[in-house]
Amino acid sequence: MNERRKAISYIRLSTEAQLKGHSLARQKKLAEEYCSSQNLELVEELRDVGVSGFSGVHREKGRLGLFFESLRSNSLDHKAVLLVENLDRLSRQDPLTAMLQFAEILKYGIEIHTLFDGQIYTKDKVSSDMGLLMLSVGQMMRAYDESKTKSRRLSAAWEKKRNDRSRILTSKSPSWIKPTRNSEGVVSSFTLIEAQANVVRSIFELTIERNMGSYAITRHLNSNPGRYPKSDKELRSGSNEWSESFVKKVLKSPTVFGQFQPMKMVDGLRIPACDPINDYYPAVISEADFKLAQERIHQRTINGRGRKGKRFPNLFTGLLKCSKCKSSLRYRDRGTGPKATVTLQCSAALQNRKKCNAKAVKYQAFEDLFFSVISDLSLTASLESQTAKDHVRKLELKVVDEKSDLKRLTTKLDLLTDELLDPGLSNSIKTRLRDRLNQLDKQIGQAENAVEAAQAELEKFNYQSNSQISSDLKTKSTERADLDRGSQEAADFRRDMNHTLKKIIDVIYVDNSPSFHIEDIREELYSEDDLSDDFLDWFKANKNERWKYQSAIEFVASEYGFQKHQEFMLKFYIHFKNLELRGVLHDGLFFRIDRETGKDLHRSIGVN
Incomplete structure (x- = not known):
């Protein structure tokens, strides 16, 4: 008994709606009846739904693409038969592209059987039968012409709809917006779903x-699931929890301030069909707030992104650098219980890079020391002043707009520069281009000055508003203490504080590099006269009869003693955005210098 040949059915439906109609059932039935009549074994059904044969997406991303991969990898029986209703199911692209695809299938020995007219295409038959070849080419030309005409009509219809700004172009809308239909069932307007709009507002408020x-x-x-419930649209994902991908999508979507961007397909890619349409959807936030949010995201990218943990333990995220090698300091929480150590460590020293020997700094001691030397500044009350918030937003938006203008001019300059390099340009055109480049160069200089002025105005206000408000930072000591108990309120407060610190501080350089090596002490190259006076005072005050080290120099020769001595050598330098520099010693003494003029502002102020 002869073995039955294997058949593979390929079904393509250009729209999801055809699933609900008769197209799928018809194609399936045709394939089954044909296999029965021709003694073929239907072993597989390949189905592409909602993809266009005109764009070629089915060949790149659909099941047809997998079919070609199987052919080329020799994982498919080359004696198999491919069943299609018509050749237009394989492709509706231009005839040359369609013919190349058609020929590739036949080249591998696969037979193509069209169910509608019962034609059988093989490599040998098409090569020897001119009539069959012309029949296949004719079908491809007809399919392409039909799709091209349909595409042109649809494009014209959409263009007409896009130009009529009084009409709703599509009923699709974000999850926080509900389409409202008229008596005829046509979408006539959009309304906000207030509970979901509140989620969007909160996302931007938390960002800004x-x-x-x-x-x-x-x-x-x-x-806070009670405060931020999910809508029916979002619950379709099967989870009642919010996802990070949703938050990222919202933060990047202009629909939040009402803008809609019509799209169209070109060569299988979705591209803008026209300029964005403003005020298409009801706005949840202002365009100004959207711009500020993008600037926040951009700044986090520059200053260091990533997960900070549930407690936000490192208050100085994005601010600390090693004074010796300029690498960032890493927050390290090692161990648990009473022996747990939380330190700040130079990332280069940790990896033995840059020949940096900076030692670890105890985190909590550093945080306490930092706040003791900036106690003349209030970093909390400005968070509670709405007037200050509004003014800061105004100044921040001014900076964003000036930066946007500078970017636009710079892009234009780059394009003109590329154009000037064209060897085919005449001298007269090159002269005009050079004149335009000179004008743009001047405009860019003015824009750069405007950005600097706007940033200086913002930094000045941030510093003044944070230093003139009388509220004392120590009123928040209870929230700081709550951090050990995992208080969400304390963590949120620390995140706010970090944001505020970045408004008034450029960088904090931490100097904790030893002036000598422990081996030098062990080899007796140094004496007690070379040790810190404060350390010696501490050693004398803490030494007792049970102390196993007889001298301070012997103690420093131990690992623990060397680290203890280094604690008395710690220095750090706070570079404020108003050009003030504060140099801080381990005991809280510090000096203040104007970085621009070098003038002493105040010297040797003690801990309050």
């Missing part, structure tokens, strides 16, 4: 006011 990233925002939303 608290400088929270997508991960922290997602955690905040999921920690």
